[in-house]
Amino acid sequence: MSARVTPAADPGRAARELFSRATGARVWRENRLALWLHFLAPPTLAALAAAAAFANPPLAALLAVLVLALSAASARWLMTRLSRAEEAKDSLTDQLIQSQKMAAVGELSAGIAHEINNPIAIIAQEAEWAGHLLAKAEKSDTPDFTELRDSLREIRAQVDRCGGITHKLLDFARRREPVLQDVDVTRLIDDMARLVDKEASYKDVALVRDLPQDLPLLRTDAPLLRQVVLNLMTNALHAVDKGGHITVTTKVDDAHMDIRVADDGCGIPEENMAKLFTPFFTTKAPGQGTGLGLALCHNLVLGMGGVILVSSRPGQGSVFTVRLPRVPGTGAVR
């Protein structure tokens, strides 16, 4: 037996809806006047042309050309209207599915993270206690004991890792209302860059700040923006090889402020571009990345009314640009 996929609620109506869409009845209903005009005008003129052919051949020829042009224009108009409507519907559906997916993932993750947090805490405590008992035990320097201690240490390390993941999930799912303050973006970026400097120097990576001193203040949520900037710089640092470069710049026009993090690292293959902001998409080894960084950034920036733009050349590097509206609430940036 096959499962029913369609929702049970009023299948008759759904079928009628589908039928009217398939036959174009809905388009018909909504554009009746224009469509009548398109269907009737060319044949009418054609009939006129045929009639005129008996009386006056040159006039008929002229009319025929007119009819042809009119039908062509009309057909074209219809086609463009139709394909535009189709595209709009597709992109709307995509967006809808995407945001529903995000919301569902968020809710699901938060639920799971919540449930798992308690057992994780108990495992951590028990491991702690076992370690304590082991330390007190006599003859604790035999190979078996050493092995036990190693094993316990590993348990603790892995439990920490789980804790890290649940914490990231909860953070990802948390709803935040941005709190708007006047923010010195140059300083904000520099502050966050300082946290990255040390790791960058281990890798012999230059983290260049090309920041103007006279950048206007931006009305935005500072801690959220810090999180975004830190995530982008971290990703860039992971993407570059030893001796690579990361450059952070800002740009401002009347409506927006751009924060741009560019690197000359591995770049992003074309087929991954569309997945970057999907929760759990990562190319890093297990334990190295959860794939929530960019998904979180996407949510945060969206909440601030902005967008994140990405461009990349595989093998040459990537540029992530955070574009924020200078006046919050003036509509999302396109």
Add this chain to the structure above:
Amino acid sequence: MSDISILLVDDETDFVETMTKRFRIRKIDVASASNGPDALNLLEGREFDVAILDVRMPGMDGLELLRRIRAKHPLTEVIMLTGHASLETGMQGMSLGAFDYVLKPADFDDLLDKVRRAAERRALNVRTRHAGG
């Protein structure tokens, strides 16, 4: 703008003393604790606008303390102090809801400015909370 209250938590007593003195000169109300549990006790007794936490402390570390403060006293804004810049703790701190980071040795004016902004944020939060019922 001197009706700001700060809780300074650091096990380095010299640092706490100097900072306390300097904040008080600006008529800013400062309390201090040298470890996490003491800080939490103080927070049970009264509200603070801003807590400044050292990341590295024996016993309960700054990140754990941050986590507890955000859970129990969400209106108190937290500024993290760190002696050695680390990406990992930076990321954790920001995602746990810290307002900002300050690297030690802290430049006092920089810290003061961040405290003011954190306090401003708290005031905004209090206001919207009241407006929202």
